[in-house]
Amino acid sequence: MASRAREEARKKGYKQTIDPDEARRKREEYAVEVRKSKREERIVKRRVSGSAASFPALDGAQLMVDDWTPDARGGAQLSKLDSYVRSMFTNNQQQRFENAVRIGLLLDTDADPPIDQIVRAGVVPLMAQFLDNTSSPKLQYQAALVLGNICCGTLTHVQAVAESGAIPKLVNLVSSEHEPIREQAISALANISAEGPSFRDLVLDHKAMEGLLLAMYNHPSRTTLRISSWALSNFCRGSPPPRSFLVRKAVPTIAALLVNDDEDVVAEACYALSRLSDIGSDLVEEILENNVARKLVDYMLSENQIVQRWSIRTVGSIAGGNDDHAQVVIDNGALPNILELLNIPRKSVRKDACWVLSNITAxxxxxxxxxxxxxxxxxxxxxxxxxxxxxxxxxxxxxxxxxxxxxxxxxxxxxxxxxxxxxxxxxxxxxxxxxxxxxxxxxxxxxxxxxxxxxxxxxxxxxxxxxxxxxxxxxxxxxxxxxxxxxxxxxxxxxxxxxxxxxxxx
The missing domain is CATH 1.25.10.10 (Leucine-rich Repeat Variant)
Known part of the structure; x- marks a missing residue:
């Protein structure tokens, strides 16, 4: 890599008609524009369907909710919400669990789930308390599921979960011996992080990244890996970006995900790298040291549009660093791929390809x-x-x-x-x-x-x-x-x- 002195000398040698800082600012403005236009194309919050009854490995008992039918998820059950909450003030673990499931079913709808009513009914502190209940893994699972789905709501709902003290408890459950519990804890933390930089940083400050990386290292199932890669990308998203020391340790894991055979996992990895590459040259160096440049350049021609989009974005951000970074992009074959991208009918692809080129010609x-x-x-x-x-x-x-x-x-x-x-x-x-x-x-x-x-x-x-x-x-x-x-x-x-x-x- 060239020395900083060489780079500074080149910057000072710019012709007076163009300021390198202005060109760099242009790249940042472009990044903001892309983020806004593409936000709806990537799911940053996810509602989880199901209950602990679906996981008999947590507990031998199968739950039959006596007053639940598919048509009763709305007004009938919602009218019983207060009784469900009152019934959880007991030492009877099964009674707590059954009512937690009923509340979970209220949230299990695509059409305007009653999150606000559930929060106002005092459900959040109870679920946060149940996260500590190691004697009932299925109750821990259900509590994490309910809290995660509540966090699919508004900032006020996420704030209620954060103020309940649930975040450090969810982080602890990422290390649970039960994989379904780990999945629900990770999902909840991902939804909290998606609400904005302040919540993301709160999650990261409680060492969620370390727990997540460990969970991903211990041979997770395909489902857990998908959930974990989505959470990992949420931990990297947002503006202002996370502090580099909180996310730097994730780069090797993200790099490894690029060669996964699951396109959903690869897409999340590409998105995470696109966000990390925007943070600064130190993280770009970290990314390049993990030998991902060639794979990212190859993915620029991926048939998966999400993988393609975020790999192009990452390559462009790398090229927008310094001359050495841009040279890595060139050496790994980006230019022939860019020429091919210019012939793709989708305007967004051609626009992004030209943005990458502008960083190279700078x-x-x-x-x-x-x-x-x-x-x-x-x-x-x-x-x-x-x-x-x-x-x-x-x-x-x-x-x-x-x-x-x-x-x-x-x-x-x-x-x-x-x-x-x-x-x-x-x-x-x-x-x-x-x-x-x-x-x-x-x-x-x-x-x-x-x-x-x-x-x-x-x-x-x-x-x-x-x-x-x-x-x-x-x-x-x-x-x-x-x-x-x-x-x-x-x-x-x-x-x-x-x-x-x-x-x-x-």
Missing amino acids: GCTEQIQAVLDEGIIPALVYMMGISDFDVKKEITWVLSNAACEGTRSQVGYLVDCGVIPALCDMLEAPDAVVVEVTIDAVTEILKVGQRMMMNDVNSYALLLEGSGGLEKLVRLEQHERDTISDKASSIVETFFSSEIEVRTKE
Whole structure:
């Protein structure tokens, strides 16, 4: 790995028209946008169906709930809620268990479960108390199930569970000798963590990660592994992200999950890595040290859309670190896969692929050359003419980074591929940031043209004028954003003063 001194030297050498910190901020903004648009596509809370009666291994007895039928889950049983609660104030373990099951059945519905009524009835403290009841494993199981399903509700409901003292008890049950109990405890902790960063951190502060990793290490069943991988990804999610020292220890386990034969497990692992890779370069280093780069690059072409999406996101975040990280992405074959992704009909995939490219072209000239050598630029120029604005915006970042960081010959190649007309179109983009990024690219291209002038003619300036760019720049001199109007005026005065003078005389 290159030294920090080398990296800082490269950053200081950036051309004045583009700030590396601005490019990095752009990546963060993109990440927020992706998170918002994709949140509904990944289940962060899960309601558990069933009762301890389904697990005779916990207790030999099978429970028959005398007043329960599928049609009675609503008003009839809800009207008996207070009696169920009162009946649990007893030392009779079976009576406690049966009524805990009845309350669980009230929650076992897809249509508006009565979580609020159950919380207000005082169920949460009782269930938290039952978690300690080692003499009745089936009661522990049912209590964890009820609490986990309550946590599928609102922040207020999760807060009630947290204030009951249930979190450390659930963490203890992650180490239970009974696998069904471990599953319910893990599910409940995952639902609590999904409510937001403060609850996630509360769970992690109680050493839930350590318990979870141990449970995953001890040869769990397929079901437990699925639940555990989902919980693990929830422990890594949220903004602000978890403190790195709380999640760093999970990286080797997540890396191992990438080779699992269960696509659901792989999808959760990819999601977790995408979140960890956003935290900082130290965790990116940890991820790369676990030799996952090649697998992530391969998954960019996965037929499983969830696996594909989050592997692309992780690869993009890795490439957005420093030059060494971007080089790992290139060395593991990302560029041919990205070129293939550009031909996929789904807009979200093409947009994400271009975002990854923008992080690579923000690197050193050798990395820009790798993109050029792969034949990606002509494809991007073609896409600029047929794509929606969201995709064109990401392509603009790719081209701007390449123009601002590339060598004279690399900029010449961009021009030969038709970049100038494509950029001229983006001078009228509805996004001021994109307009400014476009102006930065145009400025650098014109500077190269100035250095390559023949017979006092800047051929790149002529091409820009012929593509309608000059008229658009003149209009941008009146833009409400000062940085845009100033940069547009600078281009016009520096490269087109004679043309403007002629027009004025006419």
